[in-house]
Amino acid sequence: MRPPEWDVIVLGAGPAGALAAHQLARQRLRVLLVDKRDFPRWKVCGTCLNGLALGALAQAGLSSLVDRLGGVPLLRLHLGLQQHRMELELPLGRSLSRARLDLALGEAAVAEGAEWRRGTEATVAGPCPGGRQVRLRSGGAVETTSARVVLVATGLGSPGLPPAIGIRNRVEPHSRVGAGCRVDTGASGYGRGTIHMAIGRHGYVGLVRTESGDLNLAAAFDRDHLIQIGGAAPAAAGVLAEAGFEAVPEACAAAWLATPALTARRWPPSAERVLLLGDAASYVEPFTGEGMGWALLGALAAVPLVLQGQGPWSRDLERQWARRYGQLIGSRQRLCRGLAFALRHPGLSRCALAAVERWPVLAAPFLHPFDNAGVKALLPEPCP
Template sequence: MSVGLIAAATRQWDAVVIGAGPAGALEAALLARRGLAVLLVDKAHFPRPKVCGGCLNAAALAALQAAGVGDLPWQLGAEPLSRLQVSSRRRRATVSLRPGAGISRGTLDAGLVAAAITAGVVFLDGVRARAGLATDQGRPVHLSRGSEQVTVQARLVVVASGLGPLPVEDADQLPATVAPNARLGAGTSAPHAPPQVPPGVIVMMIGDGGYVGLVRVENGALNVGAAFDPEFVKAAGGLGEAAATLVEAADAPLIGNLLRSLRWRGTPPLTFRRRILARKRLFVLGDAAGYVEPFTGEGMAWALTGALALAPLAAAAATSWNEQLQRHWESEHARLVGRRRRLCRAVASGLRRPWLTALSLHLLRVLPQLAAPAVRAINAPPRRLVEL
C-alpha cells in the first residue's frame, strides 16, 4: 500500500476536503492557514484537464486577491482578457469586459493545490474518497486508490467534488434536482490558438443546439469550452462534430476542421439545484452545491467566493458542530450566488430562443453600451468578500 494512504489513515484530521478544483483547493488552503490539519484528496492525477472555458472573470480574480493568491494566475502565465466577441448566424458583436484572465484548468488547479500544500495541506491525488455517516465526533472518509483502501477520521468533511453524484453515504439527505432541459458540458484544447481567437478576446459562438467558447490561455494555447443539447450531440454524431457544425454555422467555418480534429471530453448534465448544503459534520461547496450553465463564465467565481465564505464556518464546525452552522451556510451561499444564478438562468433561457439571440446581437452591435449593466452585474465581486 502507498505511503501516502497509510500515513493519512494514522492521523486524525480536522478537515478532509474531497475534490481539488478551485473550491476544494482554496478551502483546504484557507483552513490550513487557520491552523487546522487538512487532508485534500482528488480522484484524478494532477495536473489534470477539466472541461472549462478557462476564463477567470473579475469576480474570480477579486476572490483570489482576497484569499492572498491574487498574483497566482499571472505567475502561471495567464492571458489578460478584456473583450467578449459573440457571434450567431454570421452576425457578430463585441463588448468590453472588466479585466479577466485566460488560463487552462490543468495549470490553474495545480497552482492552487501547490498554494494549499505551502499552507500546510496534505494532498493525495489519484485517490477516490467517499464520506461515511456522521458520529458525534466527525465522519469517517473511505479512500481508495486502485485496490488499496483505507478509512481516515475527520472532524469535518467538505465535499467539493464538482458535477455528478455526491460521494457521500447519506447523499439521499442532500438531494439534487436536475433540470429536464439541462445541457451537457464539453471541452478540449490545442497547443496553439488560431488567429480567429486573438489575444485578450473571449470568442463565443451561439447556435440552435448550444454554444462554443474559445480563448487563448498560457503559452498561446487554445482552450475550448462548450454546452450542447444532448439531442444536438447525438444528431451530429459526437462532441467534436457538434462543435464544428455549430461554429461553421455561427461565424467561423475555418475553425470547424480544427475542432473536429481535437479530443473532446464531456460532463454530466450541467443544470441542477441542491437546496440542502450541509448535514452533520459535512458541508457541500462549489459546483457540487448546484450549477446553471457556463455562458456567463462565473462558475469559478462562485466556487472561490464560496470557499472564502465557508472558511470561518468550517473552522468553527471542525471544533464543534451545531445545527446553526448548516442554516448559516445555506443562507450565506444563497446570498452569495442566488442572484447571480437567477441572472445566469435567465441568460441560458434566452440563448434557447434563436430570435432573441439574433435581436440581442443586433442591439449590441448598434448600442454596445446596452450590455454594460449585465456585464457589470456578472463580473462584480460580492459586496462583502471575507478577507484574510
C-alpha cells in the first residue's frame, strides 16, 4: 500500500514527452522521463518547426531554444508536381535537426528537476493504489516502479501498452510508409531557408537544409510501390525526377530509416491514470512541420489534467483528455488527411495546385499562421 514512487512517469523523450516532463517538473512534481534510445539520435522526420510548434515552445518558456541551437529560418515552400513548380511564402518556421532538438528538450527537463533514464525500455503495467505501475528494463536489469499518472509518448511503433489496458490501435488501410535520410550534398537546387516538396504518383519527398548544412529527406511512399521498386532510395529518386527536381545522388548510398504506417489512431487516448501524447495517440501524413506542432501542443494541453490526476482519479479526466485532444489536434489532422487524399490523385493534385497558384490564400490553413498568442488562444487554459 505504499504511495507511488513518482508523480509522473513519461514514456518517450521525443518532443511531446520531453516538453511534458519539462512543464511538469516546473510544477515541482517528481518526474521520471524514460526512453529506450540513447541521445542524441536521428529521427526520420520532424526537422521542420512551424508557427504552431514555435508558439508552443514559447508558451513553455523556451522561446529562445531553437535560435540558440542554430535553427534555420524557413521562408519559402517550393512545390513540384509533374514538372510544374510554384513557391509560397512561409509566415513562420525553423529547420532544426531532431538530434539537437530532442537532446536539448530532455536536458531542459532535467534542469527543471526531472530524472532522465536513457537506454531504458518501459511498459505500462497494472494499476496500483493511487497510481499505475510501469515496468522498466535496462540491459539485463528489470524493475517495477509506479506513478500517479503515466504519459505515453512513445511514437508510432512501440506504444508500451498491454492489450488489457483497453486502448485499441487502428491503422488506416493503404496507409503510406514514412522513410528518411540525411546527406551531405552540395546540390545547388536545395538552398537554406526553403522547404522543397516533390509530389509524385506513389508518394512525396520533402527536402530541407538543417543547421549543420546537411540535407534532410523525409518521404511518404505507397507500401506496394516501395516493395516493387526495391526500397526508399529508388522510390525517392523517382519522385524527384517526376516532379522535375534536381537529383540527389548521395541519397542512393545513404542509410535510410523507415517508419510504421503513417496514418494510425489509438482510441481512446487514455485509460486509468494513463494519457497518450503525440504520435502514440494518433498520426496522419503531416506537412510542413505539422506533426511537430501536434506533439508540442498536446504536451502543453495535457499538463492541467496531469495536475488534476495527482489526486483521486475519475473517468471524467479520461473523457476530458479525449475531448481536448480531438478539439486541439483532431481538426488539424483532418486537414492533413484531406490534403493526403488529394495528393494520391493526380487530377485533384493538379487542380489544387492551380487553385493555390491563383489564390494563395487557399493555402493558409496548411501554412500555419500561428504564433505565441495564437497557441495561447488554442489552449483551453493557460499552461503553467
